[in-house]
Amino acid sequence: MKDNPLLAGLFVGLLAASALPAWAQLSIEITGAGANRIPVSIADFAGERIVSQALSSVVRADLERSGWFRLVESGSLGTMEPTAGNLGDLKSRGADAYVAGSASSTAPASSTTEGRYETRFRLFDVPKQASLGGQSYAHGSGQLRSTAHRISDFIYEKLTGEPGVFSTRIAYVVKSTGRFELQIADADGMNAQAALASREPIISPSWSPDGTKLAYVSFEAKKPVVYVHDLASGRRHVAANFKGSNSAPAWSPNGRRLAVVLTKDGRSQLYTLNVDGSGVTRLATSTGIDTEPQYSPDGQWIYFTSDRGGSPQIYRIPASGGDGQRVTFEGNYNVTPRLSPDGKNMAYVSRHEGRFHVTLMDLATQQSQILTDTAKDESPSFAPNGRTILYASEINGRGVLGTVSVDGRIKQKLSVLAADIREPAWGPKLK
Amino acid sequence: MRPLIAVFAVALPFLLSACSSQPPVAEQPGAGVEERKPTAVITTPPVVPPPITTAAIDPYSLAALKDPKSILFKRSVYFDFDMFVVKDEFKPLIEAHAKFLANNPKLKMLIQGNADDRGSREYNLALGQKRSEAVKQALLLLGAREDQVESVSLGEEKPVCSEQTEDCWAKNRRGEMLYSGEF
Structure with missing residues (x-):
């Protein structure tokens, strides 16, 4: 908002690369x-x-x-x-x-x-x-x-009997020495392109429901600021740059609002705002951390992570505000709620004996199943057909992406040569 | 007036470091003179090579921030696992920076909170924020003004140590105080 949008657009334009060299391509290995x-x-x-x-x-x-x-x-x-x-x-x-x-x-x-x-x-x-x-x-x-x-x-x-997702795209962040790139590739890892390159970290990319924009958090201002980036033009604008930290953007299903986490009033708390940064509304007030908001597909609820009960757990609150309800109860570390496109399941990350796993909960029965056997899983993201979850993990100290089918059987590993890959987000299926 | 300021200039770092559990920088050559009687620095010209600047620096000048002998040179506050209170050992450091901000009302400070890399990036960002906010509140309590300090978080994104060990994680759980022009 305070930024000059023209200047911001120019800056990105200069940094944006077109197609990436072959060594930067994602390679995909089927592991199950x-x-x-x-x-x-x-x-x-x-x-x-x-x-x-x-x-x-x-x-x-x-x-x-x-x-x-x-x-x-x-x-x-x-x-x-x-x-x-x-x-x-x-x-x-x-x-x-x-x-x-x-x-x-x-x-x-x-x-x-x-x-x-x-x-x-x-x-x-x-x-x-x-x-x-x-x-x-x-x-x-x-x-x-x-x-x-x-x-x-x-x-x-x-x-x-389910829609395919071969025509979709994925976004992720590649970290090489002193350089962070927000990249977008076809779901098969081909045609990777950099939407943004920066010397400072980029996290939490989130696709607009129509697939034309990405919201993300960039640290180029030495603090977290939320941007919305138009992929076709390469232009972007600041969506949230308040005093303190600005992070965790999530789109409403109609693409008009973003849920974000701001600390302008002290603690990390949930707010919603228009995509242009106007109309900031506080969603909830808690005595602890509230973060990682995610709208339910029907737009009725916002799921989020909160430590209001002592340990980080997943809660939900009506998207119009109201009382929070606790969703996870097992264990003392359950974070990053991500709802399946049909709204019936929730992927999240749970910790067991110091290991972090992608976990799936059937919201109707509240039954959970751990889907992965890697130890440092983060950032689950559903494929638009709900059959597969893309997530970040680490193998031998290197950041890699993994996919796992919702039944836990089909697994893939996606990696980039000599770089860390992280923060994946599976884009929507376009009509 | 001048001698008084000079006395304070020398005495302050010692007073503050005396309270700190971190070892003060005591090994500089020729320091014995200063320890015996701070005022001596004024009357006797500095002996041989040692830092000509040290004793003469106004404790509230910007130069003090860059002086390795000043407590203000230190900018990091470390936190225990899952803890967000400023430990007693860092109180003198925070007090010194709060006084410095109070005496330099035009100066601004960015406090960057950090977390170790275990678990969710966004949740760790929030943990880092709790740490920077704790440092900010301590500074405000000790004399800094609200509009001088901004507390932000870098989460797990800017580790100073990247091994998966308890020592390393402890180094990453920190708040960093940066002044205008340093960020």
Whole structure:
């Protein structure tokens, strides 16, 4: 608010890098897979080899990495109109689903424009010998990966009944020597770009519900200040810079307000404000620390961490204010509440014998399950389909990210060469 | 007037460090003269190399902040695990800075609280804030003005020590006092 928004925008513009070098890419390693993976056969797409291979290989990688599928060779089969015999053959190979597709050029590349393509695919239920539908997309040669992710999303949804999240993005902070970068990458770790680079720490990135902005805390002013950063333009503005510390931004589901933690009145307390920084309202008054607010998906509640009862525990309060209700009771350290998109489950971090684990609570039954076996887990973040939780951890002293399915079975590790990666936030699924 | 100020200049650090449980800097060469009679510094010219500045520094001048022999040179207050009260051993340090702020009403101070790195970053930010706030309240009690001091937190983001040991964690649980121009 006090900052000149133009200057702030310029500063970010100077620091923002475009695509990052290859060594800065996220690498993803699967460390655990589902028990009952769906066997699926993805044929090589027909058409111009370079294009069709790129498409089918990205679809295969997406499905396999998700942990919900097992790839089955399709042999020489590649037709989008398989015969009963073809499908019978696939069945004997063990496939339950078959995907075939093609990419055809609709306009060649010129010196000023990229080539255009039409990509089509169909998905088949092998045992039932039935088509499960298909799609066609018109796209440029620069959109091969995003087109493949949309195909993967379609397949995933038809076969599991849940929306896929292959087309989504994740934000995280990479710390290398003396440098912090707020990066955004596709959910498969590719196309990482830096939205902000700073010599001072950056924490708590939070996606706006429409996926166009990130709120975060930056320490570039030698104290924590909350910014809202528009990703397309690279411009940002100060959302909260009051005397004391400003932190823990969380968007309301309608994207109009932010819940934040301010210390302007002494202790760390919850406030809400408009995204432009106006309309500051105190949400609650407690005798201790209140922090890490998070709106429930229906916008009715704000879950948060508080030590008002002695140890840090999770509470919730009506988003319009009122009395806080305690949510966690087991153990003496339960922090960072994050609700699942359907509002039924809550991921959080609990401490057991000095080890910090991602934990999942069924809010209806209040039953909790520890999902991870790493020791320094932080910052859980739900995938927009609620099936997977992305979180930060540490392996051999290095900051890494992990994902774990809500049943605790499917696990991945995401790391960056020679740097710490932390503070992940899974972006929304865009319509 | 001048001699009086000079006496105070020399005596104050000793008075304050006498109360501190941290060892005062006693090993400087040729310090014996000063210990016997502070006023002697004025009448006898400083012997050989030792800091010409030390004794002559006005305890409330900005130079005092940069003088390794002044208590004001120290800026860190350490806290026990899960504790947010300023320990007695740091009271003299805080008193000295409070008096310094009172005598330099235009000066401002940023107090940065810090936490060790175990657990949630945002919760640790709040713990660091409790520490900086404790230092701020102690300063206000001892003479600093509210509009001179701002307490903020760096949470676990600026560790001075990065090993996973109790010693290291203890070094990170601290408040740092920075004056205008130092942050």
